Amino acid sequence: MDQDSKIYELEVKLAALEKEVSLLKAKVKDIEGSPVETGFRKVPTKQTSPIPITDNKARHETVTDRKPIPEPFKTEPTDWEKVLLQTWLPRLFIFVFIVGIVWGFKAASDYGWLNDGVKISLGYLTAAGLLFIGFKQMHHKREVLGQVLLGGGISVLILATFSMHSLYGMIGPILAFTLQVVWIIVGVWLTMRFSSQGLAIISVVGGFLVPFLIESSDPSIYIFVGYETLLFLVFLFLAIRLRFLYLYVSSFLLLNGALLFYYAFSPEVEGSYLLSTAVIIQHAVLLYFFLTTDHFMKVQAGTVFSSVFITYTWVYGIFQDLSITLYLLFGIATYAVLSFLWKQQKHKVDQLAINGLLFLFFFLFHFFSEEYLGALLLLQGIGAFYAAFKYKSLASKVLSVFIFLIGTMMVLVDPIKDPLSFETFQWLILLVTFVIGIMVVWQFNQAVRNKALTIGGLLFTFFSLVFVTQLTMAVTSDLPYENRTLWLSFAWMTQAVVVIGVGIWKRFNLAKYIGVGLLVLTLVKLILLDLPFISIQFKAILFIALGLIGLIASRVFYKKK
Known part of the structure; x- marks a missing residue:
């Protein structure tokens, strides 16, 4: 539904509301027997015959003291005849009409019915007729049809100019481009004149297609990028000023689509960096309007967020390494400063923080080698996680968890080969940051403390078990297999003892249960994997040690009455 239709419906509802107010005033007049003025009700100075009331608390209450209860406002049923026949029917058949004109041009060319000048003249006359009748319909308040x-x-003006230039060669590219720009300006003027989003969308679609409708032997990327960027700025300004949501989204999508289409067919063209420059300008303008306006904020936030990905993709695909690094550093600094300046506006600072995290994420991937990337992502993820809980930003929580998961996966797929290596250091960072994450949830969200502790404890046990296994196998890499598996079993038992000890010390039952589970897991490993490969004396040592630990652990579960 466009702006004019909404205004018309509001006027109808306002008229119905005024009628109901008049009826209420008439009822009050009958009850009070006093004159009623328009506007606010005038309370009479002389009290008329009061009605006796038996309730002591309301003995002095009269009819004039009571406020009439307004009748509930009734919404009018949807006028489907108006929706279908007045709104969507003309939109459907104007499209059919334009398709018919295109086919008419094609048929006239194929069969030689008319010469080129007559065909173009008919096209412009048809466009003039549509504009004239459209103005008439707007004058008679038939806004949608107009x-x-x-x-x-x-x-039709755009199509006729395209045909005159590309199909019939009657004018050159410069004149054709100038005429197309004039038609776009006319569309912008009509949009401003009638506040019509439909007109604006038609104009912006035609405007972005204009460069592709002009054939030129020596196309200039400077003219193309300058024209498309300027067109985007004009229609984005119109969308913000007139609060046209669909025009805002269309302008954003069409600029990126036009640039991508151009690059797809000429990726090696000289000056392709201008395409990335146009997208950077687009991101800056979107960010400016996001900060300075409050129109359709959710859509603006999503558009700016998407623009971060799109802009980085263009920059990464076209710019050199140094330029990419400088761009990302500038983006990080910009969003850090803006987050500080807009810290009082939570609905905006949340989005600024998320975009800043994305820039930092891209910078880490671009600047650092894969060897150090996992640890850096873990540190970024836990830092963002703490900030998200402190400032209560749900979106930042999701993004920080996503970054932390990527760092975790990178650590998991890079096993420890040497105990004194950066892989070991990465594992320690993973374990420490994971514990910090559990503590953050425990501190800031009391509602899910127990769940966070349970799930976090189980995951920490899994990560620590993998770490202990990899570290033990790396330390014993030079020993025979039976010795290595023996030491691994002792390492698991040691971990179980430590976990049970922590549970006793902190009176944390879950830790004691996890420790017992590790003992059982060690027993299963001994039975299924170790028995066939180790000698009898090692079997005795392992089972005696495991049995003693299990008995001692069972003793600690007894409590004094």
Whole structure:
């Protein structure tokens, strides 16, 4: 539904509301027997016959003291005849009409019915007729039909100019481009004149297609990028000023689509960096309007967020390494400063923080080698996780968990080969940051403390078990297999004892249960994997040690009455 239709419906509802207010005033007049003025009700100075009331607390209450209860406002049923026949029917058939014009041009060319000049003249006359009738319909308050006809007139003007240049060669590219720009300006003027989003969308679609409708032997990327960027700025400004949501989204998508289409067919063209420059300008303008306006904020936030990905993709694909690094550093600094300046506006600072995290994420991937990337992502993820809980930002929580998971996966797929290596250091960072994450949830969210502790404890046990296994196998890499598996079993038992000890010390039952589970896991390993490969004396040592630990552990579960 466009702006004019909404205004019309509001006027109808306002008229119905005024009628109901008049009826209420008439009822009050009958009850009070006093004159009623328009506007606010005038309370009479002389009290008329009061009605006796038996309740002592309300003995002095009269009819004039009581406020009439307004009748509930009734919403009018949807006028489907208006929706279908007045709104969507003309939109459908103007499209059919334009397709018919295109086929008419094609048929006239194929069969030689008319010469080129007559065909173009008929096209411009048709466009003029649509514009004239559209103005008439707008004058007679048939806004939807008038807007459709005006938009159709702009479309036919663009098609006729395209045919005159590309199909029949009657004018050169410079004149054709100038005429197309004039038609776009007419569309912008009509949009401002009638506040019509439909006209604006038709104009912006035609405007972005104009460069592709002009054939030139020596196309200039400077003119193309400059024109498309300027067109985006004009229609984005219109969308913000007139609060046209669909025009805002269309301008964003069409600029990126036009640049991508151009690059797909000429990726090696000289000056391709201008394409990335246009996208950077687009991101800066989107960010400016996000910070300075409050129109459709959710859509603006999503658009700016998407623009971060799109802009980085363009920059990464076209710019050199140094330029990419400088761009990412500038983005990190910009969003850090903006987050500080807009810290009082939570709905905006959340999005600024998320975008800043994305820039930092891209910078880490671009600047650092894969060897150090896992640890850096873990540190970034836990830092962002703490900030997200402190400032209560749900989106930042999701993004920080995502970054932490990527860092975790990178640590998991890079096993420890040497005990004194950076892989070991990465594992220690993973374990420490994971514990910090559990502590953050425990501190800031009391509602899910127990769940966080349970799930976090189980995951920490898994990570620590993998770490102990990899570290033990790396330390004993030079020993025979039976010795290595023996030491691994002792390492698992030691870990179980430590976990049970922590559970006793902190009175944390879950830790004691996890420790017992590790003992059982060690027993299963001994039975299924170790028995066939180790000698009898080692079997005796392992089972005696495991049995003693199990008995001692069972003793600690007895409590004094």
